[in-house]
Amino acid sequence: MSDPIALVPRPRSAVWSSATWSSADPWSDLTVGVNEDLPRTEYSLTISPQGATLTAGSEAALADGRNTFAQIVTGAQGEIPCVIISDSPRYAWRGLHIDVARHFLPIAELETMIDAMALHRLNVLHLHLTDDQGWRVEIDGYPRLTEVGGFRDRTVVGRWTGTEAPEELTFDGERHGGFYTQDQLRDLVAYGINRGVMIVPEIDLPGHMQAAVAAYPELGNFPDGQGREVEVREVWGISDHVLGTSDAAFEFVRDVLGQVADIFPAPFFHIGGDECPTTEWEHSTQARERMNEWGFSRVSEIQGRFTMFAASVLKDKGKQVVGWDEILEGQLPDDTIVMNWRDADGVAAATGRGFRTVVATEDPLYLNFGQAKGDSEPLAMGSRIATLKDVYEATLVPDDLDAAQASLVLGIQAQLWTEYIADGRLLQYMAFPRLCAVAERAWGSPSESFAEFEERLGRHLERLSALGIAYRPLD
Numbered sequence: 512m513s514d515p516i517a518l519v520p521r522p523r524s525a526v527w528s529s530a531t532w533s534s535a536d537p538w539s540d541l542t543v544g545v546n547e548d549l550p551r552t553e554y555s556l557t558i559s560p561q562g563a564t565l566t567a568g569s570e571a572a573l574a575d576g577r578n579t580f581a582q583i584v585t586g587a588q589g590e591i592p593c594v595i596i597s598d599s600p601r602y603a604w605r606g607l608h609i610d611v612a613r614h615f616l617p618i619a620e621l622e623t624m625i626d627a628m629a630l631h632r633l634n635v636l637h638l639h640l641t642d643d644q645g646w647r648v649e650i651d652g653y654p655r656l657t658e659v660g661g662f663r664d665r666t667v668v669g670r671w672t673g674t675e676a677p678e679e680l681t682f683d684g685e686r687h688g689g690f691y692t693q694d695q696l697r698d699l700v701a702y703g704i705n706r707g708v709m710i711v712p713e714i715d716l717p718g719h720m721q722a723a724v725a726a727y728p729e730l731g732n733f734p735d736g737q738g739r740e741v742e743v744r745e746v747w748g749i750s751d752h753v754l755g756t757s758d759a760a761f762e763f764v765r766d767v768l769g770q771v772a773d774i775f776p777a778p779f780f781h782i783g784g785d786e787c788p789t790t791e792w793e794h795s796t797q798a799r800e801r802m803n804e805w806g807f808s809r810v811s812e813i814q815g816r817f818t819m820f821a822a823s824v825l826k827d828k829g830k831q832v833v834g835w836d837e838i839l840e841g842q843l844p845d846d847t848i849v850m851n852w853r854d855a856d857g858v859a860a861a862t863g864r865g866f867r868t869v870v871a872t873e874d875p876l877y878l879n880f881g882q883a884k885g886d887s888e889p890l891a892m893g894s895r896i897a898t899l900k901d902v903y904e905a906t907l908v909p910d911d912l913d914a915a916q917a918s919l920v921l922g923i924q925a926q927l928w929t930e931y932i933a934d935g936r937l938l939q940y941m942a943f944p945r946l947c948a949v950a951e952r953a954w955g956s957p958s959e960s961f962a963e964f965e966e967r968l969g970r971h972l973e974r975l976s977a978l979g980i981a982y983r984p985l986d
């Protein structure tokens with residue numbers, strides 16, 4: 512019998528029967544336990560007319576099983592279909608990245624996204640906490656990071672390409688911002704743990720630091736201004752205002768990473784590393800002096816210095832470093848996890864060099880790209896479109912990796928960059944239902960056809976409605 516209640520992601524093995532289990536309170540009637548004889552990632556769920564039992568090889572697998580049970584129970588309304596499911600994920604890292612820097616997102620909206628992730632057995636929330644347009648985490652000893660860096664006076668309106676003359680730009684005139692206290696983030700971590708979702712923080716460095724430099728000019732390359740005063744960025748794109756090379760800048764990195772590492776118990780810590788222009792370093796006397804001191808011949812080597820410094824701070828905190836794929840161009844520790852975003856060939860390149868990799872390739876895993884053509888869709892990043900079908904059918908992990916390389920692919924992650932996503936409702940619209948397709952691919956669900964998936968999804972969307980998620984309706 513085929514799946515009568517449309518599970519998403521589809522389990523790798525499920526045997527449905529036409530019998531049902533009657534339970535007025537299925538959660539309290541469910542028997543649950545860890546069984547150490549099972550593989551750590553596997554759960555086994557049996558629902559028979561006599562009752563329901565869930566066992567799993569670890570607490571994490573138990574969370575996956577509970578989330579499957581939640582879908583079955585929500586879809587069934589009292590008469591619960593009987594099934595034997597034995598399931599484990601293809602990938603350990605099934606992620607969603609949310610950029611809370613370009614637009615601040617209240618904690619309640621993040622909790623809703625965690626609920627929705629859990630429903631889809633996605634288990635890593637990667638929080639992009641800092642960027643040129645806003646600094647979102649309170650750091651002791653640096654109050655101006657959030658007082659100044661957490662807010663911008665206005666935001667560019669419409670699609671920004673970077674080619675416009677300043678007088679061609681329109682701004683909304685509205686102050687935007689916000690930040691999280693460390694206690695709020697600790698509570699969010701606990702909220703995630705209770706639902707099987709680990710939060711991995713990102714402090715993007717040494718580029719994407721304009722908000723921090725606006726707050727503390729001494730962290731930048733031109734501390735006394737010299738006519739280059741910096742404010743929190745009001746347009747999108749890549750900023751030249753990167754961290755300077757002073758001892759103060761490195762101490763800042765140590766303080767921030769140390770405090771953020773203490774908030775998030777995850778064994779992973781993302782240090783960004785993407786899109787770091789070297790222009791300011793080229794023009795800074797101090798950067799030149801530091802290069803001599805460090806024995807560097809190329810300005811670009813400075814980024815590797817930051818990577819190695821950050822990695823050593825984080826190692827003392829028991830964390831492994833994750834970075835966007837640009838960090839492969841500089842010095843980096845062997846145990847770095849490379850998050851591949853620019854193109855699919857990067858997965859082969861990183862794993863070929865022996866690095867563990869998370870596949871986050873922008874085409875089609877940037878869910879901030881539009882999901883359909885037409886004027887009725889909200890303004891989205893760039894002109895590229897990634898439809899639900901594109902996401903479902905894409906080859907995310909190159910199929911020509913050898914066995915050693917394939918074993919280094921930790922998982923798959925969708926991204927939601929928020930330049931054009933100003934609130935939680937729009938975030939949900941951009942995420943869903945494409946994130947349902949990502950969940951299937953990341954779980955390793957057996958796939959029949961897009962038509963079959965779409966049919967199952969049609970019924971699954973009722974669960975998203977029950978959660979109050981503002982998904983984009985199917986075409």
Ligand code: ACM
Pocket residue numbers: 785786835852
């Ligand atoms: C990125 O999109 N800059 C990682």
